[in-house]
Amino acid sequence: MFRKVLIANRGEIAVRIAQTLQEMGIRAAVVYSDADRTALHVARADEAYRLVGVTAAETYLRGDRLIEIARSCGAEAIHPGYGFLSENAEFAQACGDAGLVFIGPTPAAIRAMGDKISAKRLMQKAGVPVVPGWSTDGDADASTLRREAQRIGYPILVKAAAGGGGKGMRLVRGESELAAAFEAASRESKAAFSDHRVFLEKYIDRPRHVEFQIFGDHHGRAVHLFERECSIQRRYQKIIEETPCVALFPERRAAMGEAAVAAARAIGYTNAGTVEFILDESGAFYFLEVNTRLQVEHPVTELTTHRDLVAAQVRVAAGEPLPFTQDALSQDGHAMECRIYAEDPENQFLPSIGTLRRFLPPAGPGIRVDTGVTTGTQVSVHYDAMLAKLIVWAGSRHECLARMRWALRHFVVLGVRTNIEYLQHILAHPEFVAGRIHTHFLDEHPISIASADVSREALAVAAWASRGDGGLHLAGSGDGESDEAVSPWRSTRGWRAY
Template sequence: DKISARSRMIESGVPVIPGDEVAIPDNSDHLGTLASVAARVGYPLLLKASAGGGGKGMRIVREPKMLRTEYEAASREASAAFGNGTVYVERLLTGARHIEIQILADKYGNCIHLNERDCSLQRRHQKVIEEAPSSAVSDELRKSMGEAAVLAAKSVDYVGAGTVELLLSSNGDFYFLEMNTRLQVEHPVTEMITGVDLVQKQLEIASGLPLGISQDSVSISGHSIEARIYAEDAKIGFLPAIGKLALWRPPSGPGIRVDSGVKEGDEVTVNFDPMLAKLIVHAPNRMAAIRRLELALSSFVALGVTTNIGFLRNALTHPVFISGNITTDFLDNAPMTEFIGEIPDPSVLVAIASAAKRLGAGKSGVNTNSRILDDHSGHAYDPFIRLSRRLP
């Protein structure tokens, strides 16, 4: 659990966020202990579920009068999600960045890091867009954070693929958050910039093979960004959406990767996490990756269920994101009107669909045996042919 992990990191000399490791169990007489711990840590503070992850069981408390209410909410959510309502207290770092380090370790004592991922663009303490490398991390800082992550893994004799999550403050100091003993949702961006297949390495390590990679052999090639495609409505607080995927056409092309667990015709229900897919791109540099991801998002067709694709496009092209200065509290402080476009008039959509149908959109593919594909009448992608017409 996170409380034990914090204690072990303190013993090992890994920097942690100022806080208190005193566990506050659910269903206990908590108010006195909670108030005492909060006074020591100071406001604003963050209540965090010891057993949890994914942003569940976390509450920000900015003033003492809200302490009890937010604690009860955090503990209740943690109990429902993880079967354990134990909560601990951390100082809330504002204007920080969420940086995580990918590590690999085998049972022979070899442990390396594969550089960082920047996961600062978040909503409800959950990541939305992740990228690697981070524009906020210099070579010197990357080396220091990587060494701290390796130290953290070695301090618990870790074996396998894992992620050490850190908070990078505005003054350049970094602190241990937690360690995820698994592959993260965002692991593809690391694969894209290093060329290392993390799933393969995880299986090799589990089968008893040595790591086979040295720290010096790990390099960074280009830039990669991942966007999480969720069935959710950004206009109403990112609440999950349900429905049938009437049309599901992910993008494809050079430098584009889609990891998806759904197909056209599937029902999206409240029984599972609302994430539908991960859209990952790779390009020679950050701006090229941003352009490639925006183009891929613009061609991603998902109908029948409300998704966050429009929100992702607006977030990706926001001046603050483009500048590389995103912090974890960015979405909390920015007006949502900057990320949500106007809802189109249904009558306009009907008119467009009607016109498209009259022009032959959606008809079957081109007959390659037709004489209109001879040397004098265009090619298979000619717009006149696609509309089942001949050239003038």
């Protein structure tokens, strides 16, 4: 087994990986950008190395520097987490060339699945059902594009060949939108993945997003760890995930699981991966893509299968056989994850930056919080806006929902805007409660969080908290300035007494 592993990531996933490594008796080394000097992942690591700079491109995306650091600190392996270099085949290759174990699939598997176009062709060949679409390896001229879009039939999706997470993706409802969407997706894809190629795909109405966790080892074994339903998305970004999926009865679950394992075998997949499907209202399922990394939402699988996926990743990467067989795996109870973002639901979900003045996640039976921030953390524009993942487990979906509502109601974040109340509203929606969800749920059921009622308690607290400022002093003595030195409102002077 490894003695030291370098985590080439930041935030909650770096913290989460470090915990498992340390539990396994492996030293966890991390890297940090100048903006992350005081970050939680640095505090939790056994050793930390500086990456000069602030932007992702200057720091966490510098594969050459990461390999240098891993070698000089004596790490035997690199865990890439998710995002950043986790699905970069060249980086995985460079790790291998430098004598470091890349904790993930082989560069060939990443390459094969990273290109969404070739992945789809490969799956089609392996007999996995795919969504009708069109792609090209070269540049597309306008007339071909129009003709193919016509053939598939609107609405269609324009997607980045190298994409993921909704970046470089556009919905096109009619021909008039096609050229602009193609150009925008291309540009976004170029910026995000240095690859401008995009492809067209039939847009399926009200589909569920159901993905299967797969795992392969170097001894020819491949298994799945059941599904995760990730249908609640906003702008193609998942925000609530759960398992099991209420729409899967045992036969369909088995069929999809078999297709997922067939997909894994078709590419000789090793380590953790996810096969994404869309499930339409009739129950038909189609292959979407394979994510060749640990997923953000992996904890719901961990809580229902009682397996540590990071530990399994490390063991497989070290050459050990998978620590579980298909027959030994089962689903226990229900788990759900809410992604807590620093964003403003009342202002088009624009990112909200600032200092976390108070960050108090809930705790209690069945509650897990994966986070990389603390009170005092500066939320900047440089990295992802996700503050935490709130994951709960309970015996049934009904109890799980109640527990998640409780946990959200006890999650305190001050200093930046968050989607916590927005999530509470989704969880209270009768259609969500009934499990009638699909990827367009939030478009179909717009959630309005504006409330006409102002809490009396909140007003009382606001009045009390601002009592030293402008209240008595301005109104009574007419000498508001004298108390300003001790007033929390010193810099604003905005509070007026009447």
